[in-house]
Amino acid sequence: MRVLSGIQPTGRFHWGNYFGAIQQYIALQGNEQSFYFIADLHALTTVRDAKQLEQNNWDAAIDLLALGLDPERATLFRQSDVPEVTELMWMLLTVTQFSLLEKATSYKDKVAKGISPDAGLFTYPVLMAADILLYDSDVVPVGADQIQHLEITRDVAQRFNSTYGGEILHLPTARVLKEGAKVPGTDGEKMSKSYGNTIEIFETEKSIRKKIMSIKTDSLPMEAPKDPETCSVFALYQLFTTPEQQAALAERYRAGGMGYGEAKQAVFEASLAYFADARTKRQEFVANLGLVEEILQAGAKKARAKGQEVLARVRAACGLKPRI
Numbered sequence: 057m058r059v060l061s062g063i064q065p066t067g068r069f070h071w072g073n074y075f076g077a078i079q080q081y082i083a084l085q086g087n088e089q090s091f092y093f094i095a096d097l098h099a100l101t102t103v104r105d106a107k108q109l110e111q112n113n114w115d116a117a118i119d120l121l122a123l124g125l126d127p128e129r130a131t132l133f134r135q136s137d138v139p140e141v142t143e144l145m146w147m148l149l150t151v152t153q154f155s156l157l158e159k160a161t162s163y164k165d166k167v168a169k170g171i172s173p174d175a176g177l178f179t180y181p182v183l184m185a186a187d188i189l190l191y192d193s194d195v196v197p198v199g200a201d202q203i204q205h206l207e208i209t210r211d212v213a214q215r216f217n218s219t220y221g222g223e224i225l226h227l228p229t230a231r232v233l234k235e236g237a238k239v240p241g242t243d244g245e246k247m248s249k250s251y252g253n254t255i256e257i258f259e260t261e262k263s264i265r266k267k268i269m270s271i272k273t274d275s276l277p278m279e280a281p282k283d284p285e286t287c288s289v290f291a292l293y294q295l296f297t298t299p300e301q302q303a304a305l306a307e308r309y310r311a312g313g314m315g316y317g318e319a320k321q322a323v324f325e326a327s328l329a330y331f332a333d334a335r336t337k338r339q340e341f342v343a344n345l346g347l348v349e350e351i352l353q354a355g356a357k358k359a360r361a362k363g364q365e366v367l368a369r370v371r372a373a374c375g376l377k378p379r380i
Contacts, residue, residue, distance in 0.1 A: 059084045060193040060228075062095040062135065062184075065112035066102055069119050070254035071327075072239040072247030075295055078123060080233050081197060085130035091191050091359060092125060093135045097142070097183060101176045117348055119258065122338035133355035135187065140363035145179075145186040147370055151215045152182055161204055185209040190363045192226040199233050206230040220373040225366075239295065240288035242271050257331055258338055268292075268324045269317070278315040289319045296326035 061081050069078065084090060094116045096109060103109045113134060125132055135141060157163065160181050166173055188196055188209050196206055206228065213225040238246055241253025248254065255267050271289055276282055284290040284306040294302050305322060308314045341348055368378060 057089075057194045058191060059090040059195045059197065059231075060092075060188055060191055061197050062093045062098070062187055063116060063120070064095045064099050065109065065116040066099050067112065067249050068115055068256045068258065069123075070247060070249070070256045071292070071295065072241070072254065074123065074257055075239050077197070077199065077233055078120070082124045084195075084197060085126060090130040091193070091362075092120065092130055092132050093138075093187070093355075093359070094120075094133070095135050095187070097135045098180065101174070101180060114345070114348070117352055118338055118341045121341055121348065121351070122334045123257070124334070127351045127355065131355045131358045133352055133359045137352065137356035138190070138359050138363055140360060140367050141183070141186045141190050144190050144363075144367055144370060145183050147374060148182050148185055148189070148212050148216060149179065151219050152212050153215075156208060156211060157181060160208065161201075181205055181208045182212065185212045188228050189213055189225050190366050191359065192362070192366055193228045194226075195231045196228050197231045197233055203230055203232065216370075222373060224369050224373045238291070240271075240291050242267050244272050244288045255327075258335065261328065264327065265324050268320050268327075271320060273316040279312050281312040282309040282314070282316075284309040287316075287319070289316060289323060293319065293323045293326060296323070296330040301326075 061077075063078075063081075081092060085092075094113055096113055099109060099112070103112065117132065117134075120132065121127070157178055162180065163173060163178060166177060184205050185208060188206075189212075196209075198206060210227050213227050217224050241247035241251055242255065243251065243253045245251055245253060255264060259267075268289075271292075273287065273289060274282075287309070290302075290305065290309065293305060297305075305319065309319070364379070371378065
């Protein structure tokens with residue numbers, strides 16, 4: 057089973073990214089083949105600063121490796137290091153209906169918000185389809201809000217196969233990521249870069265503590281009993297702790313006599329302990345960027361080898377000469 061997933065380097069990963077997706081991606085890397093790529097070509101639709109994008113690429117690679125992505129068990133690469141993906145994208149564009157792209161939720165949302173869409177944004181789903189189809193992907197882990205992208209990919213692949221008469225492109229299936237407890241941001245809403253309420257995984261300890269201490273809570277006095285089930289501080293505590301630790305803190309909540317500041321301190325300490333090993337590994341990778349580049353280049357070599365195999369089928373089906 058070949059698993060594929062891409063992550064856009066549009067900013068540093070936060071707790072919501074990790075518990076909502078990255079943790080599950082890494083859990084799938086023990087499969088026969090897992091391909092994980094840093095989607096820097098996709099990021100060009102929003103990041104227009106060259107130095108920033110380059111730094112984002114480094115940060116994404118280093119963070120993923122530090123968090124547990126194992127290059128011995130999974131293939132990690134930059135999307136832009138595999139030129140076959142853009143060649144396949146063009147071939148897919150030639151059979152993709154305009155009306156299909158107009159239905160894309162991400163495109164319609166941008167238009168509804170008054171954003172003037174460019175061709176990159178409009179054809180974004182086709183590049184995503186090329187990402188998936190280039191490697192004969194079997195399974196693509198996605199959030200519930202991304203299922204449409206897999207449906208578009210399958211539609212495009214089926215149309216290509218129908219046009220050229222054969223099972224040329226392999227149709228992937230979606231694996232909807234497990235819906236865990238909502239990861240609340242500092243304002244109590246879902247943690248998201250767009251809301252400006254995130255806590256980054258590798259921020260400085262001082263910054264993390266400051267953000268945790270700023271989390272909004274109700275105004276109950278210290279002596280009053282409190283409900284852990286409705287408290288975003290407790291929801292964050294659950295991400296990092298054992299059931300026994302959670303039960304103990306919940307009892308403190310219900311008994312009264314504990315302020316939210318104490319609960320926030322518990323979240324701070326638990327989060328530091330949870331990511332302690334990852335922080336150490338990250339510093340090691342930062343000190344050895346040559347190794348990180350070697351991992352990315354080795355990953356791109358593997359990805360290109362598989363991509364060239366699929367692209368050869370596609371070129372032959374279209375009547376294009378084989379590569380020399």
